[in-house]
Amino acid sequence: MFDMAAMLEAFYVVFALDTVLFIFIGVAIGVSVGAIPGLAHNLPMALVLPMAFFLPFHQTMGLLVGTYKGGTYGGSITAISFGTPGTPGAAATVADGYALTRKGKGVKALLMGLYASVTGDMFSDIVLIFVAVPIGLLAPRFGPAELTALYFLSLSLVVVFSTEDPGRGILSAGMGFFLASIGRDVITGSLRFTFGMRQLEAGVPLVPLLMGLFAMPEIINQIHTLLTKPEVAGRFGEKAQEIGKKVKEQGLSLKEFLGCWRGLAIGSVFGTFLGALPGPGATLAAYTAHSTTQRFSKDPDYGKGSLEGVAAAEAGNNATCGATFIPLLTFGIPGSSIAALFMAALMMEGIPLGPRVIVDHTSTIYILFLLLLLANPLNLLVGRLLIPVYSRLASMPAHLVWPVITVVLVLGTYAYSTRPFDITIAIAAGVLGYFMSWYKLPVGPLILAYLVAPLFEASLRRGLILSRGDWMYFVNSPISQTIWAVTIIAVIFFLRGRKKAEIVPGK
Amino acid sequence: MTKRVTLNGMIGLVITFIGLILYIGTYQSPLRPNELIQPRVAIGLMMVGGLWIFITEIRTPSKEYMKLDKDWSLLLSLLGISLVTFLYGQTLLRLGVASSAFLFLVLWWLYIVYRDTQAAGTPSQFWTRFLKHVALAAGLAGGMYLLFVTFLQLYLPGILLF
Numbered sequence: 001m002f003d004m005a006a007m008l009e010a011f012y013v014v015f016a017l018d019t020v021l022f023i024f025i026g027v028a029i030g031v032s033v034g035a036i037p038g039l040a041h042n043l044p045m046a047l048v049l050p051m052a053f054f055l056p057f058h059q060t061m062g063l064l065v066g067t068y069k070g071g072t073y074g075g076s077i078t079a080i081s082f083g084t085p086g087t088p089g090a091a092a093t094v095a096d097g098y099a100l101t102r103k104g105k106g107v108k109a110l111l112m113g114l115y116a117s118v119t120g121d122m123f124s125d126i127v128l129i130f131v132a133v134p135i136g137l138l139a140p141r142f143g144p145a146e147l148t149a150l151y152f153l154s155l156s157l158v159v160v161f162s163t164e165d166p167g168r169g170i171l172s173a174g175m176g177f178f179l180a181s182i183g184r185d186v187i188t189g190s191l192r193f194t195f196g197m198r199q200l201e202a203g204v205p206l207v208p209l210l211m212g213l214f215a216m217p218e219i220i221n222q223i224h225t226l227l228t229k230p231e232v233a234g235r236f237g238e239k240a241q242e243i244g245k246k247v248k249e250q251g252l253s254l255k256e257f258l259g260c261w262r263g264l265a266i267g268s269v270f271g272t273f274l275g276a277l278p279g280p281g282a283t284l285a286a287y288t289a290h291s292t293t294q295r296f297s298k299d300p301d302y303g304k305g306s307l308e309g310v311a312a313a314e315a316g317n318n319a320t321c322g323a324t325f326i327p328l329l330t331f332g333i334p335g336s337s338i339a340a341l342f343m344a345a346l347m348m349e350g351i352p353l354g355p356r357v358i359v360d361h362t363s364t365i366y367i368l369f370l371l372l373l374l375a376n377p378l379n380l381l382v383g384r385l386l387i388p389v390y391s392r393l394a395s396m397p398a399h400l401v402w403p404v405i406t407v408v409l410v411l412g413t414y415a416y417s418t419r420p421f422d423i424t425i426a427i428a429a430g431v432l433g434y435f436m437s438w439y440k441l442p443v444g445p446l447i448l449a450y451l452v453a454p455l456f457e458a459s460l461r462r463g464l465i466l467s468r469g470d471w472m473y474f475v476n477s478p479i480s481q482t483i484w485a486v487t488i489i490a491v492i493f494f495l496r497g498r499k500k501a502e503i504v505p506g507k
Numbered sequence: 508m509t510k511r512v513t514l515n516g517m518i519g520l521v522i523t524f525i526g527l528i529l530y531i532g533t534y535q536s537p538l539r540p541n542e543l544i545q546p547r548v549a550i551g552l553m554m555v556g557g558l559w560i561f562i563t564e565i566r567t568p569s570k571e572y573m574k575l576d577k578d579w580s581l582l583l584s585l586l587g588i589s590l591v592t593f594l595y596g597q598t599l600l601r602l603g604v605a606s607s608a609f610l611f612l613v614l615w616w617l618y619i620v621y622r623d624t625q626a627a628g629t630p631s632q633f634w635t636r637f638l639k640h641v642a643l644a645a646g647l648a649g650g651m652y653l654l655f656v657t658f659l660q661l662y663l664p665g666i667l668l669f
Contacts, residue, residue: 044659167557172556187541188539192538219588228584399619406595411651418662
């Protein structure tokens with residue numbers, strides 16, 4: 001029930017100058033750290049957490065919320081400018097964002113990334129505020145059967161929509177599934193495909209894998225050009241600088257922004273829905289939104305330099321921000337490592353999370369809602385301030401940029417979990433990424449399969465244990481039946497679309 | 508019109524064969540059948556994908572053929588840059604953030620500046636340009652030390668320098 005007095009109290013606390021300043025500092029830290037490849041925003045958030053012991057609640061939470069939102073957006077900056085995602089969630093932005101930068105439309109892409117992030121984020125916050133309880137009630141109804149169907153749908157969407165050649169999509173997804181098999185079995189703990197290497201027992205870590213798949217092939221290509229055709233590499237820098245001079249005239253128009261409504265809407269809805277479920281996270285949300293929008297987009301450049309692609313991926317990525325709080329505030333379930341950090345901060349303030357938190361701590365929860373809302377315009381402001389800086393960095397000469405990116409890549413990969421072996425994994429993933437770019441295999445299905453596989457396997461095998469091996473268990477509930485039906489309809493819809501495209505020559 | 512197998516298609520077929528060998532190999536594995544569900548799905552997907560590419564290439568060979576790198580420069584770059592990155596990683600763990608970044612950048616730019624000035628026929632400009640790059644490398648190495656070591660407190664075991 002709405003409590004006007006608590007809302008007014010929260011309003012006065014949040015709109016005070018000190019709170020705004022702390023959110024601003026948090027956003028600036030988040031955007032800057034998020035833009036460094038390998039350094040996820042978990043790290044600065046973990047460093048900020050102990051401040052909860054001596055700072056007031058609204059200041060600590062302002063700093064944390066700002067860092068979280070800024071960091072989630074910040075990952076897109078390097079994804080668009082250098083083809084190197086700053087955070088795993090920005091990996092889906094690379095295909096369209098970096099292609100736009102190479103076409104001289106980097107500023108447009110950066111602006112679209114910023115606006116889409118803020119739109120998705122705002123949508124998700126509003127959903128959190130108004131439907132936290134109904135969505136929270138739906139989440140526990142997702143048992144192993146429903147989750148298996150959901151993860152299968154997610155995987156099918158990416159494989160069928162991500163590429164013009166389904167064979168390549170399936171091959172890429174198979175590789176992702178295989179990489180996810182390495183390490184300990186999710187149920188029994190047995191070692192699989194570790195080849196006797198102790199370092200592989202925990203599996204292939206996500207950040208080094210992403211750094212290798214996305215950044216290394218680009219570094220190799222650029223340095224290869226620099227060494228074999230220095231005259232071309234030199235002109236690249238000059239050409240980019242010319243583009244840099246023109247970008248002031250190339251802002252993103254309202255028409256262009258609104259023209260991407262499909263991507264924004266699909267991204268916001270998918271991000272909010274997947275963000276509310278424990279497990280999937282921003283990367284999965286961004287990829288699912290990006291590949292689903294492909295089916296509905298009318299842009300022929302989708303996947304190869306489309307603003308709508310950037311909008312879908314970024315809205316999907318950031319829409320998980322508010323939604324992460326849905327299971328946390330309604331059931332006390334942290335669905336991600338970030339949510340666990342927020343949970344720790346709230347518990348340090350003496351707020352036990354669970355179904356009664358909204359009733360027992362109404363004012364505190366309203367403060368959190370308002371902080372989430374206020375962080376969005378501040379994210380927009382910091383983003384607008386930093387875009388010119390990053391667009392200038394992107395137009396620097398190639399011989400300066402790529403060696404520095406190599407240094408940051410190695411440092412960021414090591415800093416992620418201070419495991420020296422992660423650098424080797426990033427290099428090995430780089431060789432795989434290079435083969436994939438040469439053989440024109442899409443990276444999206446690999447990443448999505450890699451992320452979904454452990455969740456899919458865990459829910460499938462738990463379901464098999466619960467049902468004592470009865471496969472019909474997976475189609476018994478109305479929710480799972482609906483999801484399976486959507487999967488079948490989506491695949492048929494796609495195959496029919498392909499058949500028609502084959503009949504119409506040249507399409 | 509004669510059908511021919513493109514390099515694209517051949518790679519697809521090779522992947523299918525590798526997948527087949529791996530799939531058969533799973534039956535020799537000491538793992539339980541339930542633990543092998545996911546690996547078998549993975550290998551199965553790779554086999555289907557490879558075969559799909561092969562059949563598609565037979566039916567309609569792609570216009571844009573995969574080309575092998577005749578002078579091996581791409582392959583050498585791939586191996587060379589992977590090796591250099593690995594060596595930089597090892598230097599980072601032994602010398603520290605600032606020293607390794609400075610060394611890595613200076614060596615890269617020494618080579619590039621030397622080659623550029625030789626190609627442009629302006630060897631007299633070498634020292635001026637190189638010293639500018641050294642100053643930039645020192646600034647960047649210092650910045651990285653501040654960010655990773657001072658601010659983020661990055662743990663580096665047993666480093667010799669800083």
